[in-house]
Amino acid sequence: MPHRDVVSWTGLLSAYTRDGKHGEALELFNSMVTSGESPNEFTFSSVLRSCSAMGEFDEGTRVHAYVIKLGLKCNTFLLSSLIDFYAKCGCSEEAHGMFRYMDSGDTISWTTMISSLVQAQKWSLALEHYNDMICSRVTPNEFTFVKLLAASYHLDLNYGRLLHAHLIMLGIRFSLVLKTALVEMYSSCKRMEDAVKVLHQTSEYDVTLWTTVVSGFTRNIKVKEAVAAMRKMEIFGFVPNSFTYSNILTACSAVSALELGKQIHSRVIMTGLEADVCVGNALVDMYMKCSHLVEDGLRAFWGITSQNVISWTSLIAGFAQHGFEQDSFRSFLHMQAAGVQPNSFTLSSVLRACSTNKSHSQTLKLHGYIIKAKAYSDIVVGNALVDAYAALGLLDDSWRVISTMRHRDTITYTSLATRMNKLGRHEMALDVINRMYRDGVKMDRFSLASFLSVSAALATMEAGKQLHCYAIKSGFGGCTSVSNALVDLYWKCGYGNDAYKAFAEISDPDVVSWNGLISGLASNGYISGALSAFDDMRLAGLKPDSVSFLSVLFACSRGNLVNLGIEYFHSMKSMHNMTPEIDHYICLVDLLGRAGLFEDAMEVIDSMPFKPDTLVYKTLLGACKLHRNIPLGEDMARRGLELDPSDPTFYSLLANLFDDSGRSDLGRKTRELMKDRGVRKNLGQSWIEVRNKVHIFNAGDRSHPQINEIHDKIVSLATELRKRGYSSYGDTKGSFYHSEKLAFAFGLLNTPSKAAVRISKNMLICGECHDFIMQVTRYIDQVVIVRERNRIHAFKKGECSCRGC
Structure with a gap:
């Protein structure tokens, strides 16, 4: 030209x-x-x-x-383009500044402005602009509603319904794009019946619309309906694309439907989409989550023509999930060597592998990489790093990471508190609530359930009640996870009526809810109630899991219901197609051992499909102590010490067995042997909450400010018992310094005369202390509740809920 x-x-x-x-x-x-x-x-x-x-x-x-x-x-056409430019660059304030230059604007400029606010995730502001648009008498078009519907499902279903009514009222053309947006809105709000109604309102369909329907069923974990929608899509003459198949595969991952996933995989191969990165990523994720063999996921990974960051992240997360942490680390290095840069999810997956493997060196290396890559500002990476250090027990390092994070959320603090709880740092875990409050981070249902679990572990009823109040005020009281945690809290604190009430308020109890009820009843000595609850759960249509059977076997053991316990154990495989785990075998050994059926217990140990661990031998050794069976007890101690020569429990149990059997000379020699080998006895610890403060007592501890008053109280109680002719408690002065007795005396000194004394202990209550507390409750008008690990002793009027079992 x-x-x-x-x-x-x-x-x-x-x-x-x-x-x-x-x-x-x-x-x-x-x-x-x-x-x-x-x-x-x-x-x-x-x-x-x-x-x-x-x-x-x-x-x-x-x-x-x-x-x-x-x-x-001031050109209107250009102002719309400038609004769009600034919005797509993430500058919503600048986009809004351009919009203000317009006198009233037209449909395009208003839609562009609304689009920019949706893109900036300012959902409420986008809807406010729509209201202003209507007030300015500017008519919206189908694209305006497409953007608004995307904002509405992030807020509330009612907004979406109102917009649906508006577009009908305004006579907006019901195009395919608008129909797809409506289907997406209803499915995102878990209203699939409404989404399907919209789908069939016109005869116009395409692959994108049908894929949106499949995605909606997938998102709502309705796998059968998702597959049916894909079949109907094909009947209507539309061929599923890579996004359709990846959505179905995602549904298979969610419900561990491996066989269905394999069938979809065969369809993918027939359509030639196996090498597609979107489908390939979904296949890797499905096989890693559903299959027991990592090789299936690996084959899917290497079948992808060009792996991207999602492919590598799925592989890394899959290795970590299967317990192959080293392969997870190696894949991370191979990914970088392939020129693919990790994202925040990749880094968090590798850090999770560090948490599982408890690898300090790997965590430090990754932390260095995160600093070098300037990825520390990402909250997902920061949270994973906090969790990795906490898993290693390096809580100071976790706090240091938190202090450097620009933003913190509930996940940051919940993961830290959960790790503290597992480490036994319960008081420290409760202090996290104050840090959250100062940081302006509100508890959600997951953090609330976690903190209730901490309160249950520490048996701090005051903290638990405050959290219960918060749950009601914040609207989380109806969440099943929170209610389950409340049931657990009240049972572990000995508040049976409140536990029952919390369970009764759950609208749709799940297996965890029922397990909490069964376990709570069993640990509090309500054996028949626990077994009845197990039957009620099955009548309610819920299938018991491995935890359910553990609780039932525990109840049978405590209730001396040998035949029934054996029947429950064998029904796991015969009726419920469930393979018993080692914990179930330990419960069975405990059941038989307590009943004095030592030959049967030994037969279980020798025939179980697992290599016996120390807990199996400790369990039967405890039963030998109960029945004073010295020969078998010595054999169990020998076997256990061969596995772990430094475990003090075997020495203590064996020494007590000798003492109870009248062989105190052998008991003394066992303790001397323990001392010569440098094995230190586990420190007995008890704690009690009085006026919102937890007081901790160690065996032989004299550090408490009231220790002299406590000892005087113990002496006066023993003197009173001797006067009443119950026993000669003055002959066992060594037990005066046991942690549970110190906590008991402190509780009597510092609680009102009619209030219950609630004590928690880190190990089994000593037999002499058990009898001492039981006898004292004959002449004091107070209930004493002692929690030892997974069992509650409720003392009242000279009786205990354990009934001597």
């Missing part, structure tokens, strides 16, 4: 933009300006679209300056 004008330049430039060749479009724009030709509003609009597509913010602001220089800053 001998002469080129603004139209010819703009025509070619817009063609490049439409074709996605944004770099060439910007080069052409520079050539146009150099030639001396002045751009118009259509030229600038195409250039701004290319700038936003390439993320060229500086270039876009220079174009904006050029617009102002040419006097086009």
Whole structure:
């Protein structure tokens, strides 16, 4: 062309933009300006679209300056393009500034502004702008509603329904794009019946619409319905694409449907989509989550033509999930070597592997990489790093990471508190609540359930009640996870009536709810109630899991129901197709041992499909102590010490067995042997909460400020017992310094005369202390509750809920 004008330049430039060749479009724009030709509003609009597509913010602001220089800053068409540019670059304030230049704006400018707010995740503000748009008498179009519907499902279903009513009232054309947006809105709000109604309101369909329906069923964990929707899609003549298949595979991952996943995989192969990165990633994720063999996931991974960050992350997370932490670390290195940069989810997956493997060196290396890659500002990475250090017991390092994080959320503090709880640092875990409050982070249902578990572990009823009040005020009282934690809390604190009430308030109890009820009843000595609850759970249509059977076997053991316990154990496999785990065998050994059926117990140990661990031998040794069976007890101690020579429990149990059997000389020799081998006895510890403060007592401890009063109280109680002729408690003065007796005396001194004394202990209560407390309750009008690990002793009027078992 001998002469080129603004139209010819703009025509070619817009063609490049439409074709996605944004770099060439910007080069052409520079050539146009150099030639001396002045751009118009259509030229600038195409250039701004290319700038936003390439993320060229500086270039876009220079174009904006050029617009102002040419006097086009008030041009409505250009203002819409500028709003769109700033919105896509994440600058919603600048986009709003452009919008204010308009007198009233048109449909395009209002829609562009609403779109920018949706993109910036300012959902409420987007809906407010829609209200202003209507008030300004500007009519929205189908694209306005598409953007608004995307905002509504992040807020509330009622907003979406109102918008649906508005578009019908305004007579907006019910296009395929708008129908898809409505289906997406209803499915995101878990209203699939409404989504299906919208789907069939017109006869116009496409692959995207059907895939949205499949995705909706997947999101709502309705796998059968998702597969049925895909079949119906094919009946209507539409071929599923990579997104359709990846959605079905995601559903298979969610419900561990390996066989269905394999069938979908065969369909994927037939359609030639196996190498597609979207489908391949879903296959890797499905096999890693559903299959017992990591090789299945590996094959799917290597079948992808060009693996991306999601492919590698699924592989790394899968290795960690299967317990192959070293393979997870190696894959992370291979990923970088392949030139794929990890994202926040990759880093959090590798850090989870560090948490599982408790690898200090790997955690430090990853922390160094995170600092170098400047990824520490990402909250997902920060939370994973906090959890990794806490899993190693390095709580100071976890707090240091928290202090460097720009933002913290409930996950940050919940994961830390959960780890503290597992480490036995219960008081420290409760202090996390105050840190959350100071940081302005509110508890959600997950953190609330976690803190209730901490209160249950510490048996701090006051903290538990405060958390219960918070649950009611914040509206989390109806959450099943919170209610389950409340049931556990009240049972562990000996509040049976409150535990029952908390369970009764659960609208739809799940297996965890029932397990909490069964376990609580059994640990509090209500054996028949526990077994009845187990039957009630099955009548309610819920299938018992391994925890259910552990609780039932524990109840049978405590209730001396040998035949029934054996029947429950064998029913696991015969009736419920469930393979007993080692914990179930230990419960069975405990059941038989307590009943004095030592030959049967030994037969169970010798025939079980697991290599016996120390807990098996400790369990039977405890039963030998109960029945004073010295030969078998010595054999169990010998076997256990061969596995762990430094475990003090075997020495203590064996020494007590000798003492109880009248062989105190052998008991003394056993303790001397323990001392000679440098094995230290586990420190007995008890704690009691009085006036919102937890007082901890160690065996032989004299550090408590009231220790003299406590000892005087113990002496006076023993003297009173001797006067009443119950026993000669003065002959066992060594037990005066046991932690549970110190806590008991402290409780009597510092609680009102009618209030219950609640004590928690880190190990089994000593037999002499048990009898001492039981006898004292004959002449004091107070209930004493002692929790030892997973069992409650409720003392009242000279009786204990354990009934001597």
